[in-house]
Amino acid sequence: MKKNTATIHDISKALGIDSSTVSRALSNSALVTAKTKDKILKKAIELGYQKNTLASKLRTRKTNTIGVIVPRISRHFFASVISGIEDAAYDSGYDVIICQSLDNLEREKQLIQTMHSNRVDGILVSVSMETNTSDHFNEYKKDGFPIVFFDRPFMLKENINVIIDDYKASFEATEHMIEIGCKKIVHLRGPKTSELYNRRELGYKNALKNNGLDIDDNYILESRLMKEDGLELANKIARLGNIDGVFAANDTVAISTMQYLKEKGCNIPRDMAFVGFSNEPISAVIEPSLTTVGQADVEMGKVASLLLFELIKNTTDKINNQVTILEPNLIIRNSTSKFSKK
Template sequence: MHKGKITIHDISKELGIDSSTVSRALNNSPRVSKKTKEKISAKAKELGYQRNSLASKLRTNKTHTIGVIIPRISRHFFASAIAGIEETAYDAGYDVIICQSLDSYEREQKLIETLLANRVDGIIISISMETTNYNHLDRYKANGFPMIFFDRPCETEKNTNVIIDDFQASFEVTEHLIFNGYKNIVHFSGPQTNLLYQNRCKGYKAALKKHKYPIRKEYIIESKLMEEDGIENAKKALNLPNVDAIYSANDMAAISAMQYLKSQNIKIPEQIAFAGFSNEPVSAVIEPSLTTVNQPSFEMGKVATNILFDQLNNNTRENKTTILEPTLIIRNSSSKTNNN
């Protein structure tokens, strides 16, 4: 019986094979015959040998681990993107460390430091709503590590972004409401310090402008678009004159606003129509079902990971933006006849 951790030398002693040959075999070296490899592998398994992956990683200066920072794992969009990231990373032999910033700048800073300390080979990140200063990200990139931004783009130097066309998607949602006869459309916007929400707000304004509708500042209500914000925004919208539609830059705020208005006996969409953004699963099953924008989140995760590996393998860092196509999903919340 062996006591303690099994080493290469234990396998070597058992088989009467030189320890350097055992090491080469376990590292799948072409210098060792298939028959010998199989013999050594079987003995290693029998003895319960485990490779010291940390020592191996330190020797190669690669950990074969990537870090992922997202605002919230509870959001279907981010959970689906992580599935795409993990599938791609697993196929490439990489582990994934997943972190949540909870949309906090301070927490995001600490997570970058943690991932740097854990020597991850690269980071895929969707920045927090509070992030307006990018020094912590630049410090990480200055160490030579690749960083890919997804969903929420970052416009500092030499950045790689994987996003959807937020402007166009937002334009199409607003125009859909206009085509359905709605004239006084309130927009629940995310923080205008964030490029993603800037683009969605610009799309909303562009659709109004195209159809010669006035752009009214009081009809743009800015918040973090959490559940409680949806309720507060709905109360504000009710105090505005003639509001007949609400377009929210995410589904969460749209759904809580809809529930609040229904509690006030306001009929949706007959009195106030709704549209959201991100196609959370609940948006299809609430009553009425919510018109929204579907983002190819799983594909976005895969694309971002493949770009990261491409940069790792070719040692390149480039300024590149990949834009994926979103889809407008029209449901009952935006139809005056409520029979779409």
């Protein structure tokens, strides 16, 4: 049933005009008379001609397409970054291919290989949580394949990164909790393999130190920051006793943990203040609404894209090893309204 779409050769034959002229006419080249252009365009429409982009890409060695790999497209932060990327790409005439690694290293490898094999002009990556080596990227990078990393800082010394200032964000979030009167603040961090969470922890620790509070490693709880981790974390927090604040490295685990603590009879924010990270939409709607860190998402997508486009255009790699740091902003909501209501 599938008919073959018309090609420039069909138009060429139908009109007795060489296919090279047809090609030039369709790309509106100045080398073709307006009159012949007209004939060709009419026939193209008549035959339902649709350019075979594959052939074009093969010949020109340019796909005008960039690839994006994120852990999960459904996460609001990534969806927003993607909006920023799509906007920038649209303005520059690039197509965008979106894929999710589901935080799985094997899948990430597979995706890069597929994208490279499809000869995208470059890729934007927020690495998976399991990614702790850059071998699978270097393989392509050494041939000059343009890659820009965003969100999750990755091998800062060797790559181009666009990130937010996680340290500063954590510092300010923690300091905010201290200001409203928290004395014993637990930090829920992510896997040690991720530099990101190391930075967030450092911000937390330094804020404590700067404000004369003790750092207790028992107050730092590690998990994969998934919804499912909430119960265990809530139990651990309850067992610690006297905790009056929780600073989580993402909203998902903050909300989940908060729910379980509420079920245990803990009143938030009166007994315990809560701060998350990422500004998931759900954070604004839950009870109490969650104080969290906004991550300049759309902007991050735009900035990362522009860097990638530069990299694609450039034949040298002079813009390598560049880290662009965007400003986070603390969004204060009811989960830290503890004393301000007094």
